[in-house]
Amino acid sequence: MSVQLHRAIDILELIEASERPLALGAIADRVAMSKPAAHRLLQVLVARGYVEQDPETQNYLATLRMAIIGFGHLAATGMREVTYPELHRLAGESGELVRLAVLENDQMTWIVEAQGARAGLRYDGNLGRQAVPYATAAGKSWLSTMSDDEAVRLVLAQGFPTTEEVGPNAATTIEELVASLRRCREAGYATAIEEAALGVNAVAVPVFDPQQPKVVVASIIVVGPSARMTPERMEAIVPMLQASAARISNLWPIRRHATPLATARAS
Numbered sequence: 001m002s003v004q005l006h007r008a009i010d011i012l013e014l015i016e017a018s019e020r021p022l023a024l025g026a027i028a029d030r031v032a033m034s035k036p037a038a039h040r041l042l043q044v045l046v047a048r049g050y051v052e053q054d055p056e057t058q059n060y061l062a063t064l065r066m067a068i069i070g071f072g073h074l075a076a077t078g079m080r081e082v083t084y085p086e087l088h089r090l091a092g093e094s095g096e097l098v099r100l101a102v103l104e105n106d107q108m109t110w111i112v113e114a115q116g117a118r119a120g121l122r123y124d125g126n127l128g129r130q131a132v133p134y135a136t137a138a139g140k141s142w143l144s145t146m147s148d149d150e151a152v153r154l155v156l157a158q159g160f161p162t163t164e165e166v167g168p169n170a171a172t173t174i175e176e177l178v179a180s181l182r183r184c185r186e187a188g189y190a191t192a193i194e195e196a197a198l199g200v201n202a203v204a205v206p207v208f209d210p211q212q213p214k215v216v217v218a219s220i221i222v223v224g225p226s227a228r229m230t231p232e233r234m235e236a237i238v239p240m241l242q243a244s245a246a247r248i249s250n251l252w253p254i255r256r257h258a259t260p261l262a263t264a265r266a267s
Contacts, residue, residue, distance in 0.1 A: 007031060008041045015051055016066055017130060019165065021059035077183055080112045082251050086217030087220070090244045094237050095226035100207075100248070101138040103217055106154060108138055117224060131219075132162050134177050135170035137192040137204035138219035141225050144184035145206055146214055153182055167194040189238050194226060201229035207245045210252060219254055220245050 010031045015022055030040040042060055045051040050180050083100055091098040091114040098116065101108040108131040133139030134155050143151040152174055161172050171177040184190040192202045202223035209215040222237050223229070 004041070004099075006028065007033060008045065011038065011041055011049055012045060013061075014068070015045075016061055021054050021057060021061040021122070023057075023059050027060065031141070073130045083112050084114060086244050086247050086251075087112055087114040090114070090220075090222065090240055093240050094222045094264075095187045096222050096229065096237075096242075099138070099221050099223060101219045101221070103142060103219070106158070108136075108142065108219060130167055132170075132196065133158065133267040134160060134180075135162070135166040135192065136196045136221075137190045137202035137223070138221050140181060140184050141190035141204040141206045141219045141221075142216050144190055147179050148181065153177065155206065155245055165197075167192075167197045167200065169193055189241065190240065191231070191234055192249070199226050200224070201226045201234065203229070203234035205238070205241045205245045207248050210249050216247070220248060 005227075011027060014027060014030055024035055024039060024042070027042070028035045031038065031042075042053075046053060046060075049063055051060050052063050053060055079102070087098045087100060093116075095116045095118070097111055097113060099113040101110050110129055110131065131138045133143055143154070146154070154179065156174075160174070160177075161170070165206060171180055190204045190207075192200075192204075194200065196202065200223060202221045204219050204221035206216045207218040207220055209217045220241060222241060
């Protein structure tokens with residue numbers, strides 16, 4: 001694959017993951033390119049409709065095109081339709097937002113959610129975004145299934161500490177991360193107490209491949225305002241989470257078979 005294509009994908013992924021428009025200089029620095037070279041690739045992405053440029057600031061932001069492609073793929077696999085009823089059930093039981101992050105190519109991406117909070121404070125997620133592994137309950141539930149060395153290697157390869165915005169309690173050293181993952185293993189579940197965002201707590205368990213019981217395919221979390229999601233309440237939610245994870249695990253083979261089926265129908 002050409003170097004230019006690699007760089008274009010790097011730029012697209014960087015912009016897609018950003019919560020705010022990015023300046024040309026920031027993009028060039030992050031992907032280790034000169035400004036003129038980055039600008040040429042950005043113009044291609046703009047022309048193809050994947051990126052747009054703010055007319056006032058000249059900064060770059062993602063369009064909805066990638067999201068449309070991604071959600072179109074999810075619709076073809078049937079994953080959202082199959083897993084949503086289980087998330088809806090858990091949302092009703094917990095009274096909070098329930099989310100499912102799918103693992104692919106060492107990245108966890110939020111694909112389905114169901115809101116259980118009916119009044120007062122509530123947390124609403126952002127589908128299509130990737131979870132920061134070391135600063136989210138979903139990511140930590142996955143990392144905690146590995147050895148310390150494996151988890152550290154993966155986190156360092158993805159960037160640690162991340163340049164993305166995280167909560168005030170996110171780990172900032174490898175020692176803090178390892179200690180946190182060991183607590184997750186001992187407890188049998190993962191929590192994030194104001195680690196992903198200020199004022200937000202979450203509890204998560206991994207979803208395993210039923211045909212390969214040690215292989216994590218996803219993570220299911222319950223997340224809400226820290227005022228309600230106390231450590232005691234999160235611990236009480238764990239049995240519900242584990243039951244939902246087991247039921248989703250039993251459904252998981254549909255993901256492997258749905259895409260070829262959808263393709264066959266389309267042809």
